[in-house]
Amino acid sequence: MSIEPVDVVVVGSGAGGAPVAYEAANAGLKVVILEKGRRYRDEDFDHDEIRMSRRNFFTPSVTDEPHTLRSGEAAKAARTTAGWVSSIVGGGTVHMAGYFHRLHPVDFKLRSTLGNVPSSTVADWPITYEDLEPFYTRVEREVGVSGVWHAHPFEEPRTSDYPLPPLTENGFAQQIDLACAKLGYHPFPTPRAIVSRDYRGRRPCMFCSLCASYGCEIGAKSSTLSSLIPVAEATGHCEVRAECMATEIPVDAAGRVTGVVYRTAKGESAFQPARCVVVACTAIESARLLLLSRSARFPNGLANGNGLVGKNLVFSGESKGEALFKLRGREGAKWLVDTAPFVQRSMQDFYLLDRAVGGVRKTGTILFALAHPNPILTAEHIAGTGGSARWGARLKQALRDEALGARTLTFENFAEGLPTPGTYVDLDPDVKDRWGVPVARITVDRHPLDIAANRFLAARGKEVLDALGPDSSRITQDDGQDMVLQGGTCRFGRDPATSVLDVDCRAHAVPNLFVSDSSFMPTSGGVPPTLTIMANALRVGAGIVARFKAGRI
């Protein structure tokens, strides 16, 4: 089968891929997006927790397409689903909660700010916040982000307001504000990739409460599936080819990539020729694709002459806590029975500490939300597991007391996850997927300051919860890392010896190969990275368009 060549082939349709396709298609370039997952319509998404959250709707099964994971090189890697984001048209932006914070200027110069951090490969970015600011602004407008400008003293510098007003807040928000005023903290409305009013032909949020881990059945969530992709397709220049998984990126004798080999829905091999290739299938899978693309010119994987593809993997640090507020004894407290699902409060008072506390200066964001309303998840959380699980009459009573008879307010933290030499992706030497292709092996060697930053934020989060006077509160996790919030495997930089990509996220070693997902990030930042991935991908797309216009591709 012969396939017509295109200008740009993009591997992946999520936060890293769709903005590039959008920019290129709008400029008249011919674009094909290859997406390994299926395409769904809005009405295909429902509130069936079993289907959406408990089987393998968004991510592949551990038997078909595992990753493997080990703590340190001495450990044996075990099969896991960890590190998969979302195999579906729209990628992780379909099931995201849509917390769309920007990075802060310090995130672009962490090495200069912290100085040498022993045992970490922390590096400055080769661009500044100011370089990315216009693209943050554009993404917020193109996809639809709601929020409040000038809401707190630690806000990143912005040049314009959010395109949409904030979402309706649950009454807990005001309680948090009152408590934080006494503590001297500065909570602010969480920016969300959810449209709060009619926006560019899309209807606003209906407050169904099931955002994270679900697709939005009315398209109010600003996934690429609901925002950028339909617009790119409407240009007539962009085709999304679903259920097509890229398997190799070949190069010609001159060392230029020629297109993408992929496996179709029927399991057949096909080749999409293109003048330029953009890889954006998540930091872990993008590294895997490059490492699988071996040739005489690149025997250790495409663009991997310096051995850095897969290295410097970072995850967002994660800690969590919760507080229980029983309805009994609080009769008349309207905020407690408010049915608005979003508490909408974040806090960045400790984003960069003036002086180190226990070695930690850079932390991140504390985010407050009601507990996820998933009913099975709620019941499991109350029941617990193993030897300490509650069951029988005790469980029935606990369900009445803690689910029906109470509200649970949670915090979730996004902390700096420092890169280390021992945290990386490579190809598993033993484990293959169902097609016989080596899978990505994730090796993690955590930096002690990661965990310290998590614990610092967890203590502050719990302090706020306790200031609201709950019946009980607890830190439920203080040393986690969110393996969906990944980056860094193809670090960008000015020096070809110490980075994979150049400032434009073009491979130093391959003039027509770009990587536009979170692989480029030298550091994780202290916010959920989705907005930053999209803003950078739009910047990469603009750069590609400029190259085509100048005849330099």
Add this chain to the structure above:
Amino acid sequence: MLGAGACVAFVGAGGIGCHSHPARPTPEAPDAAPAFVPRTFTAASFATLSAVCERLLPRDEDPGAIDLGVPTYIDGMLASPELASVRELLLRVLPVLDRESAKRYGGKTFPQATPAEQDVIIDSWQHGRDGSQHFFDVILSLTLEGAFGDPKYGGNVGGRGFAMIGFTPDAPLKKMPTMSTMHHGSVPD
């Protein structure tokens, strides 16, 4: 998880078992009671399963596991090929529970034992080793899926599980028209 947004919070990505595709078993009619023939289990194992689930989530002023159709849910769900490993586990362990009960309680199978006697056995599995605690976790998880999952799978009969924990599915959305092609049209700036 992707709180990141995307990330934040991809909740419960694990669930039970390992599937290639979303499981979509045919819903069982909840009122098929007198003539109900299990698809996955023998009649004896289904009776044992029902007894275990009922002890994990017993009827009190709120409905119990059997009221909520939990055993029927599990029987139907485990007919799905993707849950073969879970099915094998239950098919293997449920007869063991009966034998253990008979040994402890003078020949009575698990369903024939008293609730207090049944609880002793469940407790020993909860605190046991060599995979017995795993069985306990799996059957507790399946019970909660059946009690609080979407009623279309045969459990959570009449949405009474939702009511028990105050969950209101689709409340704001029921009023809305379906929107299929809305935002795929023109995109004004």
